[in-house]
Amino acid sequence: MLFTAHQIQTIREQALGMDKHRQVTPEALATIYDHRLFHLFVPDELEGRMTSLPEAARIFQESARIDGNLGWLVTIGAGGGFFASLMSREVSRRVFAHREAVIAGSGMPTGTARQVDGGFIVNGSWKYCSGSTYATTFTANAVIEPGFTVQDATGELTADQNESLIRSFILNPGQIEILEDWNAFGLRATASHTISAVNAFVPFEMTFSLTETQGYENETIYQYPFLPFAQVSFAGVAAGIAEHFLEAAESLATQRGGSSHVVGKLEERKAALEQSVSDFYESVEGSWEELLRNGELSNATEAEVTARSITAAQTALSCGQQVFPLLGLSAAMEDAEINRCWRDLQTACSHALLRSF
Structure with a gap:
């Protein structure tokens, strides 16, 4: 068992309140932080606790058996660690290397990005972003407007006036507005709200491609x-x-x-x-x-x-x-x-x- 009897009892006792008030308690979050459960797929050098997928699945199961909200939030939060290999090492350290680091976001490309000097101006909204109320970083996919020229680690990516490209953008909480619209009848405390960004400037180094590995290639989970x-x-x-x-x-x-x-x-x-x-x-x-x-x-x-x-x-x-x-x-x-x-x-x-x- 990963969790102590006291931790299980505390979370179970708070489960009704989390359900009614639609928010996870500080004690439940502290338990996640103490066990570094948001870092199950983060490299050890980034203060992670790199875990095999079979072991992580059992942790997700154990967490969810205690409380569904706990299990869902641990699973979604840990899944964000998958992005560590897609960011530069410097950026991944900035994003992940502290105790309470956790990503919330969406893979749906429901935003747009316009290239400007040094980066992009991002606009859009993204649904079902679990953990939105305590996330330290947000990621969102957006369609870059045609006619862009992007410099990446391998050289220059270009597209003509008729081509678009989907790219992932790293945003900080100050650039995000949370629309508290998660009114589902279950998993009520997961804060799976819609997030939006309006004219958010994102430097190019704070973007990544879902198909381009930038580091930690030897970590099995990223393969x-x-x-x-x-x-x-x-x-x-x-x-x-x-x-x-x-x-x-x-x-x-x-x-x-x-x-x-x-x-x-x-x-x-x-x-x-x-x-x-x-x-x-x-x-x-x-x-x-x-x-x-x-x-x-x-x-x-x-x-x-x-x-x-x-x-x-x-x-x-x-x-x-x-x-x-x-x-x-x-x-x-x-x-x-x-x-x-x-x-x-x-x-x-x-x-x-x-x-x-």
């Missing part, structure tokens, strides 16, 4: 393909929330006398989740070993990791879908632990990367 990396991370969260849900459901069923039908369904879902999570980790661990051995993943391995991640998430979701209707009106109360778990599970599994088509 892992980003799509399955994200799916593995989110599947760990879904599994942890489902475990908490089943734990709370068992407690509630016991209080109500525990009918054989409810108990049977609980045991069935527990077994299904355990098997699916076991298959999931077998795939993740196998992919990590393949990456260490070959320096890359085969297409078949990528596809398997994606499939196992989605299956694990969908199995987690089915725990809520099949058990929640059996628990009576007491489970329908918003301040009930089981209700929060159910809402968090539904919300987490709504992410596009966890849906099966």
Whole structure:
């Protein structure tokens, strides 16, 4: 166990307040900082605690089992460390090398950038930026207007008047306005708000390309393909929330006398989740070993990791879908632990990367 019994108890006791007030508590954030959980994918020399993907997925699962908001915020915050290899070493040190460093942002290119002397003027808005209220850095993707000339580490990039380029921009909190519009019925304390920037000047050195590695090439995690990396991370969260849900459901069923039908369904879902999570980790661990051995993943391995991640998430979701209707009106109360778990599970599994088509 990564967390102490006291830390688990404190966060669980504060979970109702976080849900009602839609914000994470200082104590929960302090626990994240103390364990350096936002730095799981940050190089050690940047005050990180570089972690393998299988181990990190288990940390995400453990965090989410304590509380869904905690698990989601740890996972999203840690994921920002993936960008350390895309920034120059000087910039990555500036962004990551302190205790409370964490990135919030969006990968959607819903902004625009106009080139000016020394950098760009960025405008736009970006939805679903988890951790927005305490982020120390923001990243956002924007489309550079046609007709630009950009000097990068390898030389000069140019484009004609008909071509556009998507680039990532590093902004500080003073350049960002937060629109507090995260009104979802679950994961309420994740502050997954819309952010916007108006005429923000970003020097060229504070921009990066998602396809151009600038440092830390030897760190294995940065060689892992980003799509399955994200799916593995989110599947760990879904599994942890489902475990908490089943734990709370068992407690509630016991209080109500525990009918054989409810108990049977609980045991069935527990077994299904355990098997699916076991298959999931077998795939993740196998992919990590393949990456260490070959320096890359085969297409078949990528596809398997994606499939196992989605299956694990969908199995987690089915725990809520099949058990929640059996628990009576007491489970329908918003301040009930089981209700929060159910809402968090539904919300987490709504992410596009966890849906099966």
